[in-house]
Amino acid sequence: MTESGNLASKTTPCVIYARVSTKEQQEEGYSIPAQLKAVRAYCAREGLRTVEEFVEAQSAGKAGRKGFGRMLAYLGAHREVQVVVAHKLDRLYRNFADQLHLEEDLGVRARYVVGDVPQSPQGELLRDVQLSVAKFYLGNLREEVKKGMEEKASQGGWPSGRAPLGYLNDRETRGLIMDPLRAPLVRHAFERYATGLVSLSALADELHAMGLRHMRSGAKVYPSSLHYVLKHPVYCGLVRYKGQLFRGQHEAIVSPELFDRVQQAFGPNRHGNMEQKHLFALRDFLWCGECGCKITAERQRGHVYYRCTKGKGRAACGQRHYSREEQLEEQVEGILSTIEIGPDILAALVEESKLLDRAAVRGNDAERQSLQCAIAASDRKAGRLLDIYLAGNVDGAIYRQKAAELARERLTFEHRLEALAHRSSDRTACVEALAKTAASARIRFRSANVQQRREVLATVLSNATLRDQEIVDFQLKSPFDVLQMDAQGALISEKWAL
Numbered sequence: 197m198t199e200s201g202n203l204a205s206k207t208t209p210c211v212i213y214a215r216v217s218t219k220e221q222q223e224e225g226y227s228i229p230a231q232l233k234a235v236r237a238y239c240a241r242e243g244l245r246t247v248e249e250f251v252e253a254q255s256a257g258k259a260g261r262k263g264f265g266r267m268l269a270y271l272g273a274h275r276e277v278q279v280v281v282a283h284k285l286d287r288l289y290r291n292f293a294d295q296l297h298l299e300e301d302l303g304v305r306a307r308y309v310v311g312d313v314p315q316s317p318q319g320e321l322l323r324d325v326q327l328s329v330a331k332f333y334l335g336n337l338r339e340e341v342k343k344g345m346e347e348k349a350s351q352g353g354w355p356s357g358r359a360p361l362g363y364l365n366d367r368e369t370r371g372l373i374m375d376p377l378r379a380p381l382v383r384h385a386f387e388r389y390a391t392g393l394v395s396l397s398a399l400a401d402e403l404h405a406m407g408l409r410h411m412r413s414g415a416k417v418y419p420s421s422l423h424y425v426l427k428h429p430v431y432c433g434l435v436r437y438k439g440q441l442f443r444g445q446h447e448a449i450v451s452p453e454l455f456d457r458v459q460q461a462f463g464p465n466r467h468g469n470m471e472q473k474h475l476f477a478l479r480d481f482l483w484c485g486e487c488g489c490k491i492t493a494e495r496q497r498g499h500v501y502y503r504c505t506k507g508k509g510r511a512a513c514g515q516r517h518y519s520r521e522e523q524l525e526e527q528v529e530g531i532l533s534t535i536e537i538g539p540d541i542l543a544a545l546v547e548e549s550k551l552l553d554r555a556a557v558r559g560n561d562a563e564r565q566s567l568q569c570a571i572a573a574s575d576r577k578a579g580r581l582l583d584i585y586l587a588g589n590v591d592g593a594i595y596r597q598k599a600a601e602l603a604r605e606r607l608t609f610e611h612r613l614e615a616l617a618h619r620s621s622d623r624t625a626c627v628e629a630l631a632k633t634a635a636s637a638r639i640r641f642r643s644a645n646v647q648q649r650r651e652v653l654a655t656v657l658s659n660a661t662l663r664d665q666e667i668v669d670f671q672l673k674s675p676f677d678v679l680q681m682d683a684q685g686a687l688i689s690e691k692w693a694l
Contacts, residue, residue: 207245210279215252215287231283238309271302281307355437362449368604372446379449381408386450390457391654396422426458477649485663487513519665527667532638535679567613574606634679
């Protein structure tokens with residue numbers, strides 16, 4: 197037998213287990229490489245021959261540790277290996293179940309570089325005390341983390357975890373910042389679903405066509421994920437933690453009013469079903485001009501009639517007339533004709549938008565240059581600070597504090613620069629599309645089916661009130677309200693006044 201073979205036969209086989217649970221432990225000298233180096237040196241001193249190494253980056257108190265499970269399976273299959281070596285007891289386990297499985301069921305002895313205990317009743321007692329202390333530490337740490345997360349949430353901070361769709365995790369503040377690419381698409385999702393005219397499935401397809409993807413996977417945002425987004429109060433500026441809502445420190449993507457309208461769109465109607473049995477073109481867009489209740493519709497003898505729901509009681513409303521749908525649709529066409537702008541106004545709007553576009557481009561260039569200068573200045577400050585620190589002219593704690601402040605400042609400039617890069621400057625195309633939509637609204641309403649008519653009204657009209665079979669008041673949704681014309685065809689919004 198060779199000399200190396202004799203040496204191997206005289207040593208005891210063992211496995212090594214190393215674990216870290218947090219980045220802070222890595223910074224404090226508990227890193228995997230540091231543990232392995234110390235354990236290997238210990239094995240060499242104690243005559244232990246390493247046959248396998250298992251490493252893990254996970255809390256000992258968390259169930260289902262993969263590395264620990266693989267080690268148990270290995271020891272069960274290789275019963276000749278009767279020793280496991282770790283840096284300290286709390287690196288190996290922090291609960292009695294793991295200790296019993298390893299040492300009692302498998303008959304394996306645990307050895308430690310720091311705090312090793314002898315094989316004796318006194319040693320077993322010392323081990324159990326150490327394990328009890330480690331278990332208490334883990335439980336106390338868990339409670340402290342919970343309290344810290346609760347306190348952070350109560351102050352409006354994001355408790356933990358990956359940022360929801362439409363936001364990004366700010367590594368400096370550990371809060372939420374708006375995603376310049378996805379936030380506008382999330383806002384569009386809320387606006388579309390609030391109309392009540394689109395299903396989650398159709399909206400998911402629409403958003404996918406517009407380019408919305410999950411940040412990490414790049415996958416499509418499916419209806420189930422979209423349902424979660426539209427229900428989550430984080431998007432209206434709130435933080436939800438353990439069933440409680442707190443005012444968040446992050447910027448809201450949608451207004452509380454829009455968020456509430458979306459929640460109402462999810463709710464069932466008074467009969468308990470999620471869909472209306474019959475679809476009517478004007479239902480959901482008309483309100484009683486006397487009591488303010490909703491106007492409903494019903495079909496009688498081949499015709500559709502609209503009437504007040506009397507939601508506040510019959511004594512609160514004196515409206516007794518039923519309105520024929522055909523007559524109301526003529527009045528709606530009259531309203532839509534007030535934004536049916538001609539080609540001369542369209543050309544003037546497009547020309548003005550081009551001027552604004554050119555001014556916006558100049559403004560973006562100036563802002564971009566300013567941000568780039570600010571980033572360069574921040575880098576110079578950081579360089580000078582480092583030179584002073586290396587020369588020994590500033591305390592280490594002060595250096596780290598100032599360096600962190602400069603890093604946060606630079607990150608803020610970078611976020612603003614990134615948002616600027618994605619800011620749309622094609623105002624002309626948007627204005628032209630808006631004007632064409634307004635110009636064709638009446639024609640599209642007249643020639644469309646019921647669902648398409650509802651979509652036109654959802655885009656343009658709001659708060660139309662009905663009294664004595666006449667639409668007596670209405671509002672045009674922004675920005676169509678600025679395109680409204682008087683009887684002579686002149687724009688009446690004060691925004692067009694010279």
